[in-house]
Amino acid sequence: MSMNVGSNDDDGDDAVMSAINTTPLVDVMLVLLIIFLITIPVVTTSIKLSLPKERVEVRESKPENIIISVDQAGNIFWYDARIKNVDALVEMLKKVSSVKPQPEVQVRGDANARYEGVGKVLLACQRAGIVKVAFITEPPPLGG
8 A cells, every 4th residue: 555645845735645465466366266277177188088979969840830821712721632611621620630749730721712712811820829831932933
């Protein structure tokens, strides 16, 4: 700690300057750092072992996506099989919705179909409790 008691000037002002000496604090921190650097390797690798080298890959079996198609006339198809009404579609989707993890329902709607057919499929998915619904589209031709 340093202190300035007086000056050589004849002002008569006694100015006292004090500052905090940080040297002991730095010394304590360096000692703690050295202690931690010495003890950490001892704690982590106390027993030498040759562990097997393997990569862990999470493999989750994904369920097959359900494809429902709606043609221009508004007919609904489960893959290639025609569904006679919306209630039958709801019953089929309820069976699928109980599978864990739940599959995604992909809707393929004809570009010239009325929205009513696609809306019926969406309503059936909602009533059956399907969480994931996607629409399958085709990209436009390049350059156009």
